[in-house]
Amino acid sequence: MAEHKHKLEIFRGRLKFKSNVQKIWGVLIFLSIVTAVEVALGILKPPVLLNYFLGIKILNWIFIIMTIIKAYYITWDFMHVRDEKPFLKNTIVVPLLILIPFLLFILLWEGSYIFEIMFDGLKAWDFDIY
């Protein structure tokens, strides 16, 4: 149990750390910066980013991408997936990579379909009195 080798570089080798502990703090700083940017964007809400792209606001795309980046560094560096065998990496990641987008696609598509039906269908759904 003595030899625990850690890969000590992040950002595809652009940033190298001397020890595992140093890498952990480095990743923490990176994750904190990402979270801070997210919160700042969420509060400022720059008008340029409120336009829609593929049905979702650009701002929301940025949030989603940043979340996935954060998820990557949490799993790869905190959960040591970076140090695992490629086969184990794939065993963990591939099922999620297949199933989650599949689920997302089906349910979000269905959700917006139901919205359209309720919005301009022939039947009244709103029983408000006027």
Add this chain to the structure above:
Amino acid sequence: MQASTLTKTKQKTWGGGGVKPLDAAYGKLMMWFFIVSDALTFSGFLVAYGFSRFKNIDSWPIADEVFTHFPFLHGVDAPMYYVALMTFILIFSSVTMVLAVDAGHNNNKSRVAFYMLLTIIGGAVFVGSQAWEWKNFIKGEYGAVEIQNGDILQFYNLEDGKRIPIDEFYISSTQERITHDDNVGIWYQSEAQLPEITLNEVMAGFNNDQNLTVRLEKLDESGHKIILSRQEAEIKLASATRVVKGANLIRNEYGNPLFADFFFFITGFHGFHVFSGVILNIIVFINVLLGTYEKRGHYDMVEKVGLYWHFVDLVWVFVFTFFYLV
């Protein structure tokens, strides 16, 4: 029977029999399988939230208006700051956990114990913060009125262009009204606790102040809630059925009931994960102090619990994005 489990584990690897497929310990591999399945459970919940949101895309509550509290800052509008702080606390407790795992690799008992303690404290602070969020969410701030079709109308002051809480404009009446309990009359009929402010009092206050109007659940093109004119508001309020303050599983003052349902369910399920994570951490912490892992020769248990703890952090990152930011 002097043979303890400690000596047994030393001689024989539990499960796996010394063979390490994928170069990972048996328990660690099983923890990974659990995490993958739990990740799918959580993605199921979050996608269901997305489904309901896409279904009600033109009337979903705006999270910035719901989560505006910060401890010790009363009446200050601080959207998301506290949740961001909670996120940071959880990420930080994740870091102390990795440091504990790292210290475990070096067989440094006192450092493992120290970092485990920090992790437990971070987890406890997070669960406490979540309880506080729930308290604010359940208690509500502004109050609203539900109309006949189930929509929520929120009160809005045209004078200063801000929302106004119902307890700032209602006119109290001294009407005597007793809650109907099931020990009087028919045994299966009872009613919930009466609201502190009745609908009549709110309506009296509304009619008294001509500057007041209401906001609909519906959003306009730019994503703001539609504010009605005074005349339209009077027509809408004619069908008001009850005062809604705070949130429960049936109705809430923020808008769509599903919003509160998903909030309670997803953050509750996540909070339960954090809670069980803290319990596991405490068990491992005690074992570290007792020297169980030192005798065993390795701190694999810290690593396994650590994986679970990071996973809880990972889920929160997604909950934070989809509940509070997007």
